[in-house]
Amino acid sequence: MSEQEKIFNQIVKDYSERLWWHVRRFVNSHEDADDLLQEIFLKVWAALPSFRGESQLFTWVWRIATNETLNHLRKEKVRAALRFSSLDTEMEHRIQTDPYFKGTDVERELAKAVLKLPEKQRQVFIMRWWDDLSYEEISAITGTSVGALKASYHIAQEKIRAAVSESPF
Amino acid sequence: MTKKSDISTPEGYFEDLQQRLNAIPAAAPAREPSKVRRFAPYLAYAASLALLVAVGNFILRKSTTPAVAEDPYWDYIAYLSDALDPDGYWEDYPEQEASLSNEDIVNFLLAENVSLEQLVSYEEGY
Numbered sequence: 001m002s003e004q005e006k007i008f009n010q011i012v013k014d015y016s017e018r019l020w021w022h023v024r025r026f027v028n029s030h031e032d033a034d035d036l037l038q039e040i041f042l043k044v045w046a047a048l049p050s051f052r053g054e055s056q057l058f059t060w061v062w063r064i065a066t067n068e069t070l071n072h073l074r075k076e077k078v079r080a081a082l083r084f085s086s087l088d089t090e091m092e093h094r095i096q097t098d099p100y101f102k103g104t105d106v107e108r109e110l111a112k113a114v115l116k117l118p119e120k121q122r123q124v125f126i127m128r129w130w131d132d133l134s135y136e137e138i139s140a141i142t143g144t145s146v147g148a149l150k151a152s153y154h155i156a157q158e159k160i161r162a163a164v165s166e167s168p169f
Numbered sequence: 170m171t172k173k174s175d176i177s178t179p180e181g182y183f184e185d186l187q188q189r190l191n192a193i194p195a196a197a198p199a200r201e202p203s204k205v206r207r208f209a210p211y212l213a214y215a216a217s218l219a220l221l222v223a224v225g226n227f228i229l230r231k232s233t234t235p236a237v238a239e240d241p242y243w244d245y246i247a248y249l250s251d252a253l254d255p256d257g258y259w260e261d262y263p264e265q266e267a268s269l270s271n272e273d274i275v276n277f278l279l280a281e282n283v284s285l286e287q288l289v290s291y292e293e294g295y
Contacts, residue, residue: 005194012190017183024176034186041190042197103175111175 008045011061016041018131019065025126026069028094028111036072040065059140062133066123066141091115106166113163121156124149 001009019040024033043064051060073087080087095101095111103111114122123142127133128149135146135153142149161167278288 002194008194009191012187016187016190020183020186030178037186038189038193041193045193045197098176100177101175102177107175 004048008048011044011057012041015058015061019061022062022065022126022131023069025114025130026073026122028091028098028115030098030100032072036069039072040068043068055140059137062137062141066127070119070123088115106164109164110160113160116163117156117159120144121152121159124152125156125160128153 016037020033020037023036023040024030027033027036044061047064051057055063076090077087080090092112092115095108095115101108101111114125117125124138127138127141128135133141135149138144138149139146144152275288279285
């Protein structure tokens with residue numbers, strides 16, 4: 001086994017499960033998260049020789065995953081528009097009919113409220129609330145300042161409080 | 170509200186996922202970084218050096234030589250302005266003008282058989 005393969009297998013071991021949850025929260029579909037994770041790790045494998053250690057491996061992998069996920073959602077949005085539909089409506093339907101969703105009605109409301117957030121606020125909320133990343137980690141991944149992230153997260157919380165009948169915070 | 174209890178996964182899903190992900194290297198061999206990418210830092214240094222030399226050369230030439238000196242157009246304009254300048258033209262013959270006195274002119278006219286009466290009448294304005 002080459003050195004590169006060893007590093008790759010270590011990345012898979014350390015991050016695949018956490019990344020799956022990260023992606024799953026964005027796409028709201030088990031199958032899409034599974035497909036997307038394959039794509040993400042293909043990218044990680046292809047880009048591994050050019051990884052220079054300027055950022056932490058964790059940050060680098062997480063950045064690839066987040067960018068791929070957001071690109072995937074943008075493509076989905078275009079596809080939905082071509083079907084004369086909207087991605088938000090389709091996502092709400094996914095949450096409503098998701099066979100893997102085992103939560104309460106409030107948790108379902110929360111998932112739907114997150115859908116309605118603007119992209120940056122949604123990104124920060126998912127990474128902070130569900131992925132349990134620190135502001136410093138999110139800042140390193142997204143390239144946004146900690147102050148701006150805190151402000152975005154605060155606004156996102158306020159919007160969710162207003163949209164959900166029982167506050168999760 | 171616990172954060173991850175709302176979504177479930179099939180039994181043994183993450184073990185299966187890891188196995189599939191670990192199979193990626195066998196299915197997609199790693200690409201070596203391209204030669205351009207490998208030599209990119211050196212190319213950047215060389216390009217910076219070339220730019221520095223070019224800028225330095227330009228500044229040096231600009232500060233030591235008038236911009237119009239080597240331009241044939243301006244040489245031609247200078248030639249024309251010299252040729253059309255009446256003062257400039259006469260300044261080319263100062264010695265000849267100074268050597269012709271009134272006496273020389275009178276002597277020349279007398280030698281040409283012009284009479285003194287005629288010379289006086291010219292002088293008086295006839």
